[in-house]
Every structure is written in C-alpha cells, then in structure tokens.
Amino acid sequence: MRLSVSPLLLALAALALPALAAPPRNNAPVVASAAELAVYVPPSMLTSNTYLPRINMWVEPGKALGDALDEVGRRYFPALHVVPAGKDERYGLLLDLAPKWSTEGGKLTLTVAYDVYGADGKKLNSGAAEQSTALKYGNFGASAQVVTRQAVQQVMAQVQGALQPDPVKFPATGATAKIDLTALVDRSKPLRTGTAFFVNKDGQLLTAAHVARNCVAMEAHQDGATFPVKARAASDLLDVAVLDSGKPRAAALALRQGQAIELGESITSVGYPLKGVLGDSPNVTRGNVSASRGPRGSMGMFQFSAPIQPGNSGGPIVSDNGELLGVAVSTLNAESMAKLGLIPQNVNFALDGRYVAMFLQREKVPFETLRAQGAGSMQTANQAALSNTVQLNCYQ
Incomplete structure (x- = not known):
C-alpha cells in the first residue's frame, strides 16, 4: 500500500534487454544568458528510482534529470535555481517543466512540455521538447542520462531563442520562496491517492503519513465537492x-x-481504493479486530480483517457505536508472502486509537x-464513517 512506481519504471522492469546509450547531440552553439532562471520540476520526477532485481540494477531517471539541469541547463543559464529548494533565490524568469517518460517501439522517450513565466506571474512562452534513444544493449542509466541531456538542451535553446532573455529585459525581482507552487501543479493525474x-x-482531517508525504498540493473530495487541504x-x-x-x-x-x-x-472500514479501477464513491467493508498487535517490530498497531486495497490508507476503522478505533495504514504484501508459500487473507493493520490520541495531544489538535x-449496529458505524470520510489526492 505504500509503494508507488512510475509508468517508466514499470515499463523498464518489463523489458528483457537493457539499453545502449548514444552520445548526446550538442551541435548548436551554447550562449550563456545572465538572466536569473528558476526551474520548477515536480519533486517526484527528481527522486524517482527503483531497483530491478531481474538485471541487478538501479534505474534512476530522477537523478538523470537533476544531473541534466545542473550540467546542461546551467550552460545556458548559469544562474539557474531548481525549486522548491531550501534557499530563497531571486529570479527573473520561471520555467515550469512537465516531463513524461515512455517506452514504446523499443525506444526510451522523454517528452518535456514547458511554460515560461515572468517574475510577475505572466505567461510568456510555451513549448515542448522530445528526445528518444534505442533500448538495445548496455544499461538503462546511461540511456536516461543521454535522453535527459538532449531534452534539457532542446528546452533551454528554445527558451533562449523565443525570449532572448537578459537581466535588463527580465530583472530578478521575484523570490523563489514566494512562488505559489500549487499553481504550477498538473492535476490531470495524482501522484498517489x-x-x-x-x-x-x-x-481538520487525519490520514496516513505516507499518503500525504512530499505532496506539492493536496485535494480532498466528498459528495461531489473538491477543496484544498x-x-x-x-x-x-x-x-x-x-x-x-479550513472547513468547519x-x-x-x-x-x-x-x-x-x-x-x-x-468494525467498519471506509476508503477510496484502486482509483482509476473502481468508482469515486466510498468503499465500505466489514470485519473484526483480529489481534491487538501489528507486524513484528511495528509500533502501536492492531490487526483487523475488513478487506482493504491500495487507496484505503488513511481511512477510519470504526466501531458499531460510531467510535474511531484506528487509522488504516498497511496490509501484508500478498506477493511477498506467496513466495514463502503463504497466502494471507485479509491481514490488515491500523494505528491504534491510543496512539492517535497521543499524536493529536502532542500536536495540540482538538478531538472528542x-x-x-x-x-451498536452496522448502520451506526456506516453513518459515522461515511459522513466524515473523504478521498485524498496528492499531486507531484
């Protein structure tokens, strides 16, 4: 329930052969601009990686993209600042990148759509770059490095060609710490739900920390209404x-x-599992408290039998009197257990309400x-859970 893998990494994992990297194309002359450039990249795109045991290799497209911005992007804009970052920097132009990976026809392809804004927030230019390399024999890491360098080079050259940027035309009057990143987020597909x-x-709402971690923007959905959280x-x-x-x-x-x-x-469990497979209405399942402890080595969990799926994380576990007993956080990995010859059935875990109360008290969050x-009754549990549960979308 806690693992999220990008379509690129899933596609690479399915390929039988790694890739042979070609040298980057760098025929056009590079002219460095003195304009201060802030570059927004979805943070998840800069950290994406996975291990492929089939070929005993780490695939790190996120590192490849970060390296390309640092090594290629700064040749075009030496004063390039990737945001979000810990340090506040001045900027005159803001470049919003939307990278998308694909593997089709034996090729690794990176498409980077982009928008350019002035320090006043006005959109100045839009475009896209696309680069591919053949997946043949070699290693995936080198292929990702080649493709990202070529794509970043193409984007930077296009921006320079369209805007002819310099510090006089685009003075560094913006501050990266004040950029409203939520306005740059692509909401067409959540990073996780x-x-x-x-x-x-x-x-105020409760959820599982792994659902809300590192979200640039979050939205909740309930009864046809959508609101930011x-x-x-x-x-x-x-x-x-x-x-x-902010909704009393x-x-x-x-x-x-x-x-x-x-x-x-x-107990009753309510959640929004398998987004894109099931509908957007809440899913209600019934079960029992199976054990007062969680997995060996875990802290503050109890086991319950109500079926849950990815997307249920953060949902309430409610008694037949409508009381909150815990927060759904994890389930046994059926695939891993099957390798051991075991087939678990409805072995799921929730954070015990005692620890929920201690957390809320520590954070000075009121609760009743x-x-x-x-x-009690099933109807009481359902009413209490359904009326208070929302779907949560985490973006970028």
Whole structure:
C-alpha cells in the first residue's frame, strides 16, 4: 500500500534487454544568458528510482534529470535555481517543466512540455521538447542520462531563442520562496491517492503519513465537492498525519473513550481504493479486530480483517457505536508472502486509537471522545464513517 512506481519504471522492469546509450547531440552553439532562471520540476520526477532485481540494477531517471539541469541547463543559464529548494533565490524568469517518460517501439522517450513565466506571474512562452534513444544493449542509466541531456538542451535553446532573455529585459525581482507552487501543479493525474477523515469540528482531517508525504498540493473530495487541504503535522514513526481544510463542521469522528479495543469486535472500514479501477464513491467493508498487535517490530498497531486495497490508507476503522478505533495504514504484501508459500487473507493493520490520541495531544489538535452506549449496529458505524470520510489526492 505504500509503494508507488512510475509508468517508466514499470515499463523498464518489463523489458528483457537493457539499453545502449548514444552520445548526446550538442551541435548548436551554447550562449550563456545572465538572466536569473528558476526551474520548477515536480519533486517526484527528481527522486524517482527503483531497483530491478531481474538485471541487478538501479534505474534512476530522477537523478538523470537533476544531473541534466545542473550540467546542461546551467550552460545556458548559469544562474539557474531548481525549486522548491531550501534557499530563497531571486529570479527573473520561471520555467515550469512537465516531463513524461515512455517506452514504446523499443525506444526510451522523454517528452518535456514547458511554460515560461515572468517574475510577475505572466505567461510568456510555451513549448515542448522530445528526445528518444534505442533500448538495445548496455544499461538503462546511461540511456536516461543521454535522453535527459538532449531534452534539457532542446528546452533551454528554445527558451533562449523565443525570449532572448537578459537581466535588463527580465530583472530578478521575484523570490523563489514566494512562488505559489500549487499553481504550477498538473492535476490531470495524482501522484498517489488515499483516504482521510474529519477528526474535529474545526475541519481538520487525519490520514496516513505516507499518503500525504512530499505532496506539492493536496485535494480532498466528498459528495461531489473538491477543496484544498494542507499538511499541518505528521509522524513517520506512527504513519499518521493531520491536515487542515479550513472547513468547519457540525460533527466529526470521535475517538472511543479510553481508546481500548476488544478482540473480535465488529468494525467498519471506509476508503477510496484502486482509483482509476473502481468508482469515486466510498468503499465500505466489514470485519473484526483480529489481534491487538501489528507486524513484528511495528509500533502501536492492531490487526483487523475488513478487506482493504491500495487507496484505503488513511481511512477510519470504526466501531458499531460510531467510535474511531484506528487509522488504516498497511496490509501484508500478498506477493511477498506467496513466495514463502503463504497466502494471507485479509491481514490488515491500523494505528491504534491510543496512539492517535497521543499524536493529536502532542500536536495540540482538538478531538472528542465518545462513550459507547449499548451494542451498536452496522448502520451506526456506516453513518459515522461515511459522513466524515473523504478521498485524498496528492499531486507531484
């Protein structure tokens, strides 16, 4: 549930042969511009990598793109600043890159669409560059390096040719720390999706930390409405995060008073699994608390049997009295277990409500508790969970 692999990496993993890299084409003269250039690249594109055990090799297209900007881009714009970055820099032009990898017809192809903005936010130019190399024999890393250098060179040459930039025409009046990165995000396809739920009347939500990690922008969807949310605090150790929506509510999910769970008690899980395969309506499954502990070596988890899928991460686990018992965070990897001759069935894990309460108290996030009254019912659980659960999309 925590692994996200890019289409490029999946395609490379399916290929039987690695690639032979060709030398980069660099026939056009390079004229360095003194204009200050900020370059936005989706952070996930700069960090993408995976290990291919089939050929005992790491594939790092993200590193190749970062190297190309550093080594080729700075030949055209020596004052080039990749954003987001820790240091605030001045800029006169902002280049928004949208890279897309593909492997078809025995070729590795990188297409880079781009927009150029002035420091005042006005769009000045748009274009695209595309470069390919044959996948034959050699190694994938060299092929990615070649293609990215060629594509970055083409983009930089096009920008220079279209705008003839210099510091007088485009003075460095912008500050990279003040760039609204959410305005640059491509929302056509999320980086990852998950589930979140309202935990208080102030409109704050809880989700799994691995769903909200490193998102440039996040959106929540509920009952046909879409609204932005922002990360407020997270614990990677517990795998939980709190988000701000700015949408006050009349009610929210309340934690069980005392946060104790009972082995065997009935629970409801609500989430938005398998986006793109299933519909956008919430998915409700039923099960039981199976064990009071999680996987060996884990912290603060309990096991439950309600079926979940990728996309359920961050969803609430609710009792028949409508109390929040925990947050869905992981499941056993069926493929890995099958290699050991084991076929797990509905072995899933949630962060225990006791640890949820401690996290919220530490972060000074308000929450309510509920004292169980009577045996409860499936209808009560469904109403409490469904009315407070949202689909969460993480972009770039």
